[in-house]
Amino acid sequence: METNGAAAENISVSGDGWWPDVANLGRALESLTGLVSGPGPGDTELVQALLAVSWKMQVRSLQNAVETAQDAATRVQNLLTPVAPGLPPGPSGDAALAMAGDPLRFIEDTTRQYGGFAGFKLAGENVVLVSDPKLAKEIMIDQSSIFIKSGTALFPGSSLAGNGLLVSDGDVWKRQRRLSNPAFRRAAVDTYGKAMVDLTNEMLDSEWRPPANRDLFEDFKLLTLRIVVSALFGNSGKEGMEEVVPAITAAFEFFQRRATSMLIVPEWFPTPDNVQYTLSVEKLDRAIYRLINDRRKLLASASKGDAGTEGRFRDLLTQYLQVRDDDGTAMDDQSLRDELMTLMIAGQETSAILLSWACLFLAQHPHMQERIAKEVDDVVGGADVSSAHAGKLKYTEAVVLETMRLTPPAWIIGRCACAATRLGGYDLPAKTTALISLYNLHRDPKHWPRAESFDPDRWLPGGDAKPPKDNESYWPYGAGPRVCIGEGFAMMEGILVLATIFRRRKLAVPSGGRIAQPQPVITLRPDGPVTLNISSR
Numbered sequence: 423m424e425t426n427g428a429a430a431e432n433i434s435v436s437g438d439g440w441w442p443d444v445a446n447l448g449r450a451l452e453s454l455t456g457l458v459s460g461p462g463p464g465d466t467e468l469v470q471a472l473l474a475v476s477w478k479m480q481v482r483s484l485q486n487a488v489e490t491a492q493d494a495a496t497r498v499q500n501l502l503t504p505v506a507p508g509l510p511p512g513p514s515g516d517a518a519l520a521m522a523g524d525p526l527r528f529i530e531d532t533t534r535q536y537g538g539f540a541g542f543k544l545a546g547e548n549v550v551l552v553s554d555p556k557l558a559k560e561i562m563i564d565q566s567s568i569f570i571k572s573g574t575a576l577f578p579g580s581s582l583a584g585n586g587l588l589v590s591d592g593d594v595w596k597r598q599r600r601l602s603n604p605a606f607r608r609a610a611v612d613t614y615g616k617a618m619v620d621l622t623n624e625m626l627d628s629e630w631r632p633p634a635n636r637d638l639f640e641d642f643k644l645l646t647l648r649i650v651v652s653a654l655f656g657n658s659g660k661e662g663m664e665e666v667v668p669a670i671t672a673a674f675e676f677f678q679r680r681a682t683s684m685l686i687v688p689e690w691f692p693t694p695d696n697v698q699y700t701l702s703v704e705k706l707d708r709a710i711y712r713l714i715n716d717r718r719k720l721l722a723s724a725s726k727g728d729a730g731t732e733g734r735f736r737d738l739l740t741q742y743l744q745v746r747d748d749d750g751t752a753m754d755d756q757s758l759r760d761e762l763m764t765l766m767i768a769g770q771e772t773s774a775i776l777l778s779w780a781c782l783f784l785a786q787h788p789h790m791q792e793r794i795a796k797e798v799d800d801v802v803g804g805a806d807v808s809s810a811h812a813g814k815l816k817y818t819e820a821v822v823l824e825t826m827r828l829t830p831p832a833w834i835i836g837r838c839a840c841a842a843t844r845l846g847g848y849d850l851p852a853k854t855t856a857l858i859s860l861y862n863l864h865r866d867p868k869h870w871p872r873a874e875s876f877d878p879d880r881w882l883p884g885g886d887a888k889p890p891k892d893n894e895s896y897w898p899y900g901a902g903p904r905v906c907i908g909e910g911f912a913m914m915e916g917i918l919v920l921a922t923i924f925r926r927r928k929l930a931v932p933s934g935g936r937i938a939q940p941q942p943v944i945t946l947r948p949d950g951p952v953t954l955n956i957s958s959r
C-alpha cells in the first residue's frame with residue numbers, strides 16, 4: 423500500500439500540468455489527512471473518495487476545506503521541510519500554498535526580501551526564483567543544455583500539443599526546430615500580414631461596428647485564432663475554419679478551466695468535461711489530418727506538372743510539407759500534426775493577451791490612441807496597412823513593447839536542471855527547477871526608471887530603454903535556443919492589428935467599468951472581461 427503522501431502525490435501529478443495549485447492541493451490534502459486522521463484509510467480508497475467527492479461537490483467547497491487546513495498545514499510543513507542544501511536563501515517551508523494563493527504577490531515579496539535569486543521548496547521540489555538579468559541569461563543561454571524543459575512541463579495538455587516544439591527536448595526538439603525555422607523567417611512572416619489586416623477589418627465591420635461595448639479578450643481570442651489558422655492553412659484554413667475554430671476553442675476552454683481549477687482530474691477519466699474535450703481533440707485531429715492529406719495530394723500533382731499549383735500555397739502547412747532534413751526525410755504525419763497544433767496553441771492565447779492589455783492601456787490613455795492613428799496616417803496614407811509598413815510604425819511598435827514589459831503574456835519561464843550545476847555562486851542539486859520571473863524583471867526599478875508607468879516613449883530614440891535586442895532586462899519572448907519561434911510573427915501581428923484598429927476606432931473604459939487585473943495562470947491573462955466601449959474615429 424502507498425503512503426498517504428504518495429496518494430496525494432498521485433493527485434498532484436495525475437494531471438499533466440505543472441501549476442503549483444494542483445500540487446498545492448495534493449500537499450494540503452496530505453497534510454490534512456496526516457493531521458486530522460493520522461495514518462488514515464487506505465490510500466487508494468482515499469484517492470477514489472477524493473475524486474468522487476470532487477465531481478459531486480463543487481470544486482470550490484473542496485478548496486474551502488483546503489483553505490481551512492492551510493494554516494496548520496503550512497506550520498507543519500515549515501517544521502518538516504528541510505531547506506535544500508545548495509539553494510540560495512529564500513522563504514522557509516513549502517511555498518506551494520503561498521504560490522497558489524497569490525503568485526504575483528509571492529514572487530514580488532520573495533524578490534523584495536531575498537533579491538533576484540531566491541531558493542525554496544515548492545510542492546516538495548527544489549526551486550530557485552530568478553529575476554536577476556545575468557542569471558536569467560545564464561539559464562536561458564549559457565547553460566541551456568543543463569536547464570531543459572523536461573521536468574518543468576510548462577504546458578498542460580500534452581495530449582493536445584503532442585510532442586511539439588513547445589514541450590519537447592533533446593534531439594526531437596532540435597530536429598523540429600530546424601525544420602520549423604524556415605517557416606518563420608521574415609519573408610515568410612510577411613506573407614501572413616495580409617490575413618492579419620483583413621481579419622481585423624472583418625472584425626471591425628461586424629462585432630466592432632460602433633457603438634458597441636465588447637469584451638476584447640473574447641474577441642481577440644477568436645481573431646488571433648483565425649489569424650494563426652489562416653497562416654497555417656491559407657485558404658484551405660478558411661474553408662476548414664468552421665470545423666477547426668469551434669473544436670480548438672472548446673479544447674482551449676477546457677484548459678482554461680483546468681488552469682484555474684484547484685483540482686485536475688486526469689484526462690483519461692470520463693467526466694463530462696473530459697469526454698467533451700476528447701471529442702473536440704478527435705474532431706480537430708480529423709480536420710488537421712484531412713487538411714494535411716489534401717494538401718499533400720495537391721503538392722504531388724503540382725510536382726507532376728500541374729504548374730502553378732505549388733505556387734498557390736505559401737502557408738505554413740506547405741512549408742512544413744516541403745521541408746527536408748539533412749538526410750532527406752520529411753516530417754511524418756504525427757510530428758506534423760503536433761507542430762501545427764503547437765503553433766495554434768502557442769500563437770493564439772499569447773497574442774490575444776498582448777492585444778487585450780495593449781487596448782486596455784490605450785483606453786486609459788486616449789492621447790496614445792491619437793498618436794497611433796496619426797502615425798498610421800503619416801506612414802500608410804490612403805493605402806491598406808500591410809507588412810511593408812510594420813517596420814515604420816515605430817510608435818505602435820513601442821506600445822507593443824511597453825505592453826509586454828508591464829504585462830508579459832508569458833510571465834514566467836520554467837526550466838529544470840538535468841544535472842547538478844553552479845549558478846550565481848551556489849551549487850544547485852540536479853532537478854532544481856528554475857523559475858525566471860519576467861514579470862519581476864520587467865518591473866524592477868533598478869533597471870527601469872518609472873517602472874510602474876505605461877510609457878511607450880521610453881522605447882523611441884532618445885528614450886531611456888535600450889532596444890529589445892540589447893536589453894538584458896527584457897525577455898518577453900525568452901532567449902537562447904528556446905526563444906519564441908513566433909517572435910517576428912507576434913510583433914507583426916501586434917503592430918498590424920493595433921494600427922488597423924486605431925485607424926478606424928476609438929476605445930474607452932465605460933463609466934463605472936472595472937479595469938481587469940493580471941491573473942497569473944500559465945499565461946498572464948486578464949482576470950475578467952476586458953469590456954471597452956467602441957466608437958468611430
Ligand code: HEM
Nearest residue numbers: 587588768769772773776831832899900904906907908912
Ligand atoms: C505576444 C505573443 C507571444 C509571446 C509573448 C510569446 C512568448 C514566448 C516565450 C517566452 C517562449 C519561450 C518559452 C520558454 O523559454 O520556455 C515562447 C516559445 C514559443 N513560442 Fe511564443 N510567444 C508569442 C507568440 C507566438 C506565436 C504567434 C507563435 C507561433 C505562431 C509562437 C510559437 C512559439 C513556439 C512554437 C515556442 C517554442 C519554441 C521552442 O521551444 O523551440 N509564439 N513564446
